[in-house]
Amino acid sequence: MQTDATIITAKELTKTFGDFTAVDAISFEVGKGEIFGFLGANGAGKTTAMRMLCGLILPTSGKATVAGFDVFRQSESIKQNIGYMSQKFSLYEDLTVKENMRLFGGIYGMSTKAIREKTTLILDELNLQKEQNTLVRSLPLGWKQKLAFSVAIFHNPPIVFLDEPTGGVDPVTRREFWEMIYRSAHNGTTIFVTTHYMDEAEYCNRVCIMVDGKIEALDTPSALRQQFSTDSMEGVFLQLARKATRSGD
Amino acid sequence: MLQQFLAFVKKEMLHILRDTRTLFILFGMPIAQITLFGFALSNEVKNSGVAILDPARDDDSRALIDRIDASKYFDVVSYLHTPQEIDRAFKSGKVKMALIFPQRFSNDLHHTNKATVQMIADASDPNVATTITQYASVIINDYQKELSPAQIPYRIKSEVRMLYNPQLKSAFNFVPGVMAMVLLLVCTMMTSISIVREKENGTMEVLLASPLPPILVIIAKAVPYLLLSMVNVATILLLSVYVLELPIAGSLALLVGESILFTITALSLGLLISTITNSQQIAMMISLVGMFLPTLMLSGFMFPIENMPIPLQVMSNIVPAKWFYLIVKDVMIKGLGISAIWKETLILVGMTLFLLTIALKKFKIRLS
Numbered sequence: 001m002q003t004d005a006t007i008i009t010a011k012e013l014t015k016t017f018g019d020f021t022a023v024d025a026i027s028f029e030v031g032k033g034e035i036f037g038f039l040g041a042n043g044a045g046k047t048t049a050m051r052m053l054c055g056l057i058l059p060t061s062g063k064a065t066v067a068g069f070d071v072f073r074q075s076e077s078i079k080q081n082i083g084y085m086s087q088k089f090s091l092y093e094d095l096t097v098k099e100n101m102r103l104f105g106g107i108y109g110m111s112t113k114a115i116r117e118k119t120t121l122i123l124d125e126l127n128l129q130k131e132q133n134t135l136v137r138s139l140p141l142g143w144k145q146k147l148a149f150s151v152a153i154f155h156n157p158p159i160v161f162l163d164e165p166t167g168g169v170d171p172v173t174r175r176e177f178w179e180m181i182y183r184s185a186h187n188g189t190t191i192f193v194t195t196h197y198m199d200e201a202e203y204c205n206r207v208c209i210m211v212d213g214k215i216e217a218l219d220t221p222s223a224l225r226q227q228f229s230t231d232s233m234e235g236v237f238l239q240l241a242r243k244a245t246r247s248g249d
Numbered sequence: 250m251l252q253q254f255l256a257f258v259k260k261e262m263l264h265i266l267r268d269t270r271t272l273f274i275l276f277g278m279p280i281a282q283i284t285l286f287g288f289a290l291s292n293e294v295k296n297s298g299v300a301i302l303d304p305a306r307d308d309d310s311r312a313l314i315d316r317i318d319a320s321k322y323f324d325v326v327s328y329l330h331t332p333q334e335i336d337r338a339f340k341s342g343k344v345k346m347a348l349i350f351p352q353r354f355s356n357d358l359h360h361t362n363k364a365t366v367q368m369i370a371d372a373s374d375p376n377v378a379t380t381i382t383q384y385a386s387v388i389i390n391d392y393q394k395e396l397s398p399a400q401i402p403y404r405i406k407s408e409v410r411m412l413y414n415p416q417l418k419s420a421f422n423f424v425p426g427v428m429a430m431v432l433l434l435v436c437t438m439m440t441s442i443s444i445v446r447e448k449e450n451g452t453m454e455v456l457l458a459s460p461l462p463p464i465l466v467i468i469a470k471a472v473p474y475l476l477l478s479m480v481n482v483a484t485i486l487l488l489s490v491y492v493l494e495l496p497i498a499g500s501l502a503l504l505v506g507e508s509i510l511f512t513i514t515a516l517s518l519g520l521l522i523s524t525i526t527n528s529q530q531i532a533m534m535i536s537l538v539g540m541f542l543p544t545l546m547l548s549g550f551m552f553p554i555e556n557m558p559i560p561l562q563v564m565s566n567i568v569p570a571k572w573f574y575l576i577v578k579d580v581m582i583k584g585l586g587i588s589a590i591w592k593e594t595l596i597l598v599g600m601t602l603f604l605l606t607i608a609l610k611k612f613k614i615r616l617s
Contacts, residue, residue, distance in 0.1 A: 054458045076460065084458035088451025094267045095260065106256020107461045135267075161458075 005032040007159060007190050008053060013062035015048050022048040024213035025062065030192060032158075035185050037204030038194040039233075041241055045213040046194040047087065047163055053192070054084050054161050067158055080108075083152035083160035087167065091148050093137035097128055100136060100151055108155035122150045142173030146180060153184055160184070162193040166200065178203050201233040209240050216240045253461055257469035264443065265473055275439070279431045279481045283488045286423035294380045297345040298326040300338040307355035313366070313392055317348065322384045339371055346370045346381050358396070424489045425577035426550030429570040431481050432508065433515045433544055436474050438536035440519030443470055445532040448523075463612060471516045478512045479505075498584030507580065507590075510597055511573040517604035518569070524611040544570040572596050 008030035015023040023045040030036045040046045051057040053066050055075030064071040067081040084090075091100045098119060105115035123129045126146055136144060145165060153160050162181075166174045178200065185191050193204070201207045201221060208218040217224055217240060221233055228236045265272060299317060303310050318325040326343050329335060338344045349367040351357060357364035368385055370378040444467075447453040456466055482505065489495045497504065522535050545551055547561065548570040554562055565571050572593045579585040579593075587594070 056454065056457055079458060079460040082458065084455055086451050086454040086458075088454070090452060090455040092260065092264070092452060093450075095263055099260070099263060103256055103260045104459075106259075107253050107456075107459050109253055109460070 006030065007032045007034075007068075008036075008064075008066050008192065010049075010053070010064040011062055013049070013052060013064050014060050015045075015052055015057060016060045021213050023052070023059075026210070026213075026215045028208055028215065028218055030190060032190055033185060033188050035181065035191040035193065035203065035205045037201050037207040038192070038210065039196065039198075039201050039207055039237060040194075040210035041196065041244060044210040044244070046210055049210070050161055050163055050192065050194055053078075054082060055079055081158050083155065083157040085148055085152040085160070085162045085165050087163045089144060089148065091136050091144065091151060094135060096133045096135055097123070097139070097147060098132045100147070101154060104151050104154050110155055118154055122154070126150060142169055142176075145169050145173065146177055149177065149180055153189060157189070159190040159192065162191065164194055164196070166195065166197065174200070198232065198234040198237055201237075207233070209237060211240050211244050216243070250465075254465050254469055257461065257465065258472050261443070261470055261473045265477070271439075275435055275477060276480070276484070278434070279427065279485045280488065282427045282431065283424070283485055283493070286427055287489075287493045294345075294377050294384075295321055296324050297322060297377075297381050298343045299323045300327045300329050300335065300344045300347040301325055302329040302332065302335065302347065302349045303354075304352050305350045305354035307353075309355040309358055309364075309396075310350045313350075313389065314348070316388050316392060317385065320384070320388060322381065335369065339369075344371070345377065346385065348385070421495060421578075421582050422550065424485065424493070424495060425574050425581060426548065428482065428485050428508070428577055429511070429548060429550065429573045430541070430544055431485065432478050432512050432573075433518075433540055433570060434536075435478050435481060436512050436515030437519040437522065437540050438533060439477075440470060440474055440516050441522035441526075441532040441536055442529050443474075444520065444523035445526060445529050448527050449529055464609070467520060467609070467612065471513075471520075474516060474519075475509070475512055478515075479509070482508045495582075497581050499580035500586065503587060504577065504580045507573070507576050507594065507597075510594065510601065511569065511576075514569045514573075514597055514601040514604065517601055517608055520608040520612065521604055524608055524613070543568050547571060548574045550574050569597060569600050572600075 006029045008028075010029075011027045012025040013023060013027070014021065014025050026045075026049060038046045038049065048057065052059045052071060053064060055066075055071060055078045059071060066078045069075075069077040069081070071078065092103070095103065101119045101122065102115055105118065110118070119132075123132055126143070128143070128147070131139065131143075136147070139147065149162070149165060152162070166177055169177065174197070181191055181193070181203070193200075195201065204221065206218065206220050207224060209216050209224075217227070217236065219227065224233065224236045225231060228239050230236055230239070265275075301314055303314065314325060317323045323346075327338055329338060329347070332349070335347050335349070338347060347369040349369065351365060354364055354366075366389060368382050370382050372378040444453075447456065457463065486497065486501075486504075490497060518540060519536070522532055522539075526532050526535065543564075547554070547557075547565040547568045549565070550570075554565050554571070557565070576590045576593045576597070579590050583589075
């Protein structure tokens with residue numbers, strides 16, 4: 001789905017916390033409709049990098065634009081154009097499936113009619129019609145994650161940021177989850193996803209591997225495999241990650 | 250903007266309504282506290298046991314004893330025969346006060362115009378002892394006045410009137426205190442917990458990544474608790490007027506207005522607490538230990554501030570509940586208007602603005 005138009009650019013983007021450099025001058029570009037994977041061990045700086053792009057953290061230095069807006073000065077405009085799914089579960093457990101959708105639709109300023117239509121659409125897609133008035137708390141984890149993704153793209157944002165969306169989910173559900181990601185990428189949504197599952201890296205159009213806050217490799221999965229002469233992303237990752245001096249967070 | 254806001258307020262309402270246990274506590278607490286303070290924890294001392302040593306047994310002593318017994322404050326439980334029995338009567342635990350008449354009580358009274366009644370009170374609880382000797386003195390004085398209406402010239406009659414609370418009802422003190430406590434608990438604790446919960450669950454991150462302005466998140470969180478507090482204020486006032494029979498002397502509108510002001514003070518405190526911690530438990534501890542205890546101790550509602558050591562008196566000034574307590578007492582019981590409480594009101598407004606400014610400054614619109 002990769003097109004020429006770039007939708008995210010980062011140039012020498014850096015974030016330091018005190019004398020700790022979490023993200024060290026990373027530069028990359030993401031094309032419109034691309035599935036862009038951010039790989040790295042725990043503490044490599046993936047989440048920090050993503051949060052800077054979402055306007056959740058102010059970068060220390062460098063430059064970055066998301067959907068054409070500057071992360072330093074226009075974070076409010078960025079927020080209008082993105083969906084975000086955090087590492088922790090991002091829905092309200094004590095609200096029902098429908099209420100969660102209505103809430104996030106409302107927060108993103110959708111009309112009541114649009115919210116209603118989209119709700120029906122998603123309930124159909126997820127096969128959750130029967131559970132629409134169930135509290136999210138009582139859904140199985142796999143469903144929750146799929147629902148959280150649907151809610152993150154509820155307002156049809158041009159870009160969606162997913163921070164380790166499949167943590168703790170079984171392989172079958174992960175597979176289904178990625179099918180959903182593919183579907184929305186097919187519809188033109190740009191997907192920016194962090195993960196530490198190597199099989200998921202294979203699903204991405206391009207992968208960026210972070211080690212100790214720096215980008216060590218950035219290419220399509222097949223090109224990376226060739227470059228490191230190994231037959232899996234796992235092999236690529238292990239070769240790079242061995243250099244890491246930082247341990248998990 | 251409005252739609253975003255309403256969607257968020259609705260969500261907050263649902264959070265509160267779904268949590269039935271907390272809801273039950275929130276609505277049950279004012280009722281329980283008013284009932285407790287109004288009925289169980291009373292400052293009034295009723296039905297104190299009295300022992301009588303009356304060797305005179307004349308008309309006047311009997312008439313006085315009858316009056317003491319008839320009063321709701323006293324029950325004559327034993328008649329003693331010798332002074333040695335007094336000690337035993339107190340040790341039995343049934344007697345709080347002993348009344349000792351002289352041999353020739355009536356005679357002294359009518360011929361020398363001077364008779365003495367000795368009151369011995371059990372001062373192991375000094376407040377009770379003071380209170381009951383006062384009750385007894387009033388009864389004796391009344392009797393004396395009836396005996397000699399304006400007979401003796403140049404006698405200074407002291408007439409005590411208990412202003413604003415003629416029946417010396419303790420509810421007069423408790424209702425304003427309970428109001429301060431409940432509002433503080435609902436607003437400070439619940440608001441801080443509800444904001445910190447979003448941080449703990451990770452939903453705050455999602456909200457911050459959304460176009461919802463953070464200030465709207467804060468206001469939307471405050472609105473349901475403001476409404477809830479007004480329900481609580483209404484409950485407390487209804488209970489105090491209809492159950493405790495404590496009328497609202499002043500303007501109801503003023504009282505409600507001041508309550509809203511104090512609610513906003515409490516909400517700002519809650520907001521401030523939520524900015525300094527990321528854990529619900531800590532938020533609760535700070536609210537309870539840091540806010541609730543000082544309110545209980547230093548607002549003047551449990552212990553009179555005038556009797557405290559100077560450092561504590563100074564400290565009490567920074568407790569918002571102290572000012573609210575003064576305001577409610579003035580409006581509700583004394584029936585005073587804004588001209589009497591503008592200073593306290595201004596202090597509360599100042600505190601609110603101060604707390605709100607720090608809280609909003611500290612409230613992170615970004616992560617870390």
